[in-house]
Amino acid sequence: MADLLRKSLRNLWSSLRHHPPAAWVTLVISLVLTWAGWYVTNQFIQHRASDRYAFQVKDVLGAIQQRMQTYESMLRGGAGLFGASETVDRREWKTYxxxxxxxxRFPGIMGFGYIERISTDQLSAHLSRIRTTGNPDYVIRPEGQRDxxxxxxxxxPDTEANHQALGLDLYAQPNLRGAMDRARDTGMPALSRLVSLDHVGAHDLLKERRLFMFLPIYRKNALLQTAAERQNALEGWIYTSMHSQDLLRDILGASNAEIDVEVFDGTDMRRDTMLYHDLGEEEPHLGRTDYAPDFSQTTHLEFGGETWSLFIHTQPGYIAASDTGQPIIVALGGLALDVLLFLMIGIMSDRHQQAHRIASAMTEGLQQSETRLRAILDNFPFMVWLKDxxxxxxxxxxxxxxxxxRPDIxxxxxxxxxxLWPQDIAQAHEEQAQLAMQDRLEHITIGRITRAGQERWMEVHCAPWCANNGTVLGTVGYTLDISEQNKRSNPCAPASGVSVRSSNKLR
Structure with a gap:
């Protein structure tokens, strides 16, 4: 039996050695094409999964940013209530x-309130006022002397936890003071780091880890140009407290089950700074040597002066087994795949050439349109401009x-x-442009200038230039020399003066 096998192998080898060179070349090419087919298919699967992952990451980041902007709007609404009222009492705040x-409308919010800033000489009056309005046991906690x-x-809302928090001096908390000072000095919303409140006498819920967002309230009609002026004018803060896990679970709870999101407070991504884990686990996957996701990304978001770090990674099986098996099937396809690959390359080449032809035609058309437009503009007997x-x-x-x-455009x-122009002319043009953008109207200015020793009457048309959504992007206009018209229609025109009129609103 062994002799028969050895004889068969010798005959096979002898047959292969005598194959013509073209056959070997064909075999080599076939093997190369088979490998190329496997490689291309594997890369396609990876890129398709990568694109899907990138889209999912974008969705996650957008959802978080949108929610935090909503909370910022809520704070500004509370500040607007204080700005529009002489005083705001507890009943008005509750109604609001x-x-x-x-x-x-604001999931994840545990409390929305007002913090009053109290100097030492205001302390007694503050305590008396609150105690006489239905809270006789009111004290400021923690107790003790401070500036x-x-x-x-x-x-x-009026929950037991929030009721227990009345009188809490959040500014006495070192881990909140930085955010409150930042809001006070900038006039902008400020987000705190992840904190745990643990005051004597506070409700147990206040010991949970929370995030706080603050917006300052200033004295009406006070100067607020500098940080020192804002500090002097500070009356208090509108604030909201959020349970980080509940907040982010509400934002990301409907996210794609194929990915996992871990959110950290700050740039130091550790277990004790983790705000949220999509899977509800306590240990982050970041840095683990026993976990290798198909795709992962670390990114950062800025909110109210603080940074959140996000580790977004795929779950096991993100690339389906049916997809991962495709390169193997392709590799085993051999010569059949070679034919398909040749067809695919031909189709791709045709499409590439077609796309190139279309792009070339479009480019040529755009260039011709630009040339025609430029020819029209340059042959106008008057000045035309577009400004931002x-x-x-x-x-x-x-x-x-x-x-x-100037020698050229x-x-x-x-x-x-x-x-480009004398100061008085440039200033007049700037004022006209500002009026046009402010009023969203075309403004026409008629004035007199001196050019080459001759007095000329110029009619300047200036209109707002707007985007499709109505945002003003700048101005567009033209200038006509109406000296001859002015002489014919009003030969006794005054030697100086400028008149301005506006057309209907541009749409």
């Missing part, structure tokens, strides 16, 4: 917060460049009119 429907006090004066919101020239025609003494684009 009930109208907000926190449970339905400045703060007290949680109003806090809704800051007054920088984005486009002009040749009459404009020549009128301001490229030497004008990017400059402002103060770089």
């Amino acid at each position: 917060v009930q109208a907000l429907q926190l449970d339905q 400045v006090y703060s007290a949680t004066t109003y806090l809704e 919101e800051e007054g920088r020239l984005l486009a002009v025609n040749e009459p404009y460049a020549h009128a301001c003494g 490229s030497s004008v684009v990017g400059m402002s009119e103060t770089d």
